[in-house]
Amino acid sequence: MDPGREATVAEYGRACLQLKSWLANATPSDLKRKSNGTRWTNEELLFHMVFGYMIVRSLLPLVRVMSRLPPSWGRGFAAALNAGTGPFDWVNYWGSRAAALVYDRHRMGRKLDTTITALAHRLERESPDSLARSMPFPTRWDPFFTADMTLADTYAYATKHFDFHAKQLSLRPPEF
Template identity: 65%
Template sequence: MDRSEIIDGYRGACVELEDLLAQAGDLELRSRSAGTRWTNEDLLFHMVFGYMVARSLLPLVKLFGHLPDPLNIAFARLLTAGTRPFDWVNYWGSRAAARVYNRHRMARKLRRITTTLAVSLEKESEDSLALRMAFPTRWDPFFTPVMTVADVYAYPTLHFDFHARQLSFPFDTDR
């Protein structure tokens, strides 16, 4: 995936989220999503949260990209050992944060974070985009055993699109 595809994905996610929020009423947002324990509003925030996670992961991948592979692997194993607490924090954190970044604020948050990510991506050198780190694959279905900086930039849109299919209200988007 090239930079323009990644940035187009960011733009598409922003449009889709804005469309979803415009179409959904209180009942739809408070309803349970399909296949998760979250409400639709919680899940929409979690979709935005994927972009926030990517932004936080970038410095870590760049740091570990300069360290020896055994350290990368050991760190990924340590994180994998913490999967159960991570799952708890991921679930309850998204529930709580959806109260702050609710339907009235999450679209603006997504616009801000994707703009920041796009600007950062445009400035990355090819060498920087190729830096890589071992990942805890049990934390997310889109984490692969080794991810590059470029993979981390692409990750949140994959995460967004996956979870968009779990919303339990009908929506009409062009994506």
Template identity: 70%
Template sequence: MEPSKEEILAGYGRARRELRARLAGATAADLRRASDGTRWTNEELLFHMVFGYMVVRVLLPLVHVVSRLPPPVGKAFAAVLNAGTRPFDAVNYWGSRAATLVYNRERMGRKLHRTIAALSRRLEHESSRSLMRSMAFPNRWDPFFKPRMTLNAVYAYPTWHFDFHARQLTLRLPDDPGAS
């Protein structure tokens, strides 16, 4: 069962608060420390988590358009994107590393706040019918991308992505008993 608008919005708010808390409690050394299970530092991984929300802003109009096309067109589009998984992975990795030069600890919280505000406004204006629109997705790009996704699932995706990567941080929440 897909999450409701209220659940999606609650997840957005929780992610915003969690990022703010992690950044506020982190030292420069904490942010430079390697994450667990990725090649990114904590700061790079935090940006990657923010980037998941940024990507959704681009995906929403795409889903609105592609979901209106004949299914074979959407399936072919997803297949082409899946064929480009290797270059996508490289851009995803290096892009997140480079992005922290701009979206460092001082800016990434504001970027997430603005991005979530924009996503929330859009979500509030979506009808039940539009949220059920679906299209084929490049499911090799991300473990949360399924072969076919509804617009509702696309709105929920960045919080699933955020929560998954939060477990890979070696930077704990300040009130976490295992905080470093």
């Protein structure tokens, strides 16, 4: 495996360890406490961090398809998504709140494990050409979406998202 892929997979493993540490060491009241700088509780924000990896699994086929279409189609698609940022923000917030009721402290660790295992296995099978495929992304949806992202960028995105939100948790730093 090349160094870029190894680094991405290593970051996935670190994120799993961090999440498991937070979940093992946080009390129920810690998880119900508000996070720093978001409207989510710590438990909701932890789920949202896991969701970043889940969404990458959905983005991978989209990048594969959009990268084969004329560039103007991808730019138009990204522009349409940017125009829908308001509804996206609403769904993103309320969706994470609701999903954290299902993928709570007892289930989100397993969900992250299975999601990351699937992502890592898929990443290992990608060819250099497939990892170079790209498409425009809606830059207003997330600070880590850039105007054009490769498949390799998309795999790495989830950990950037995870690390960004980890700083907003009002939990003790993970112990591992």
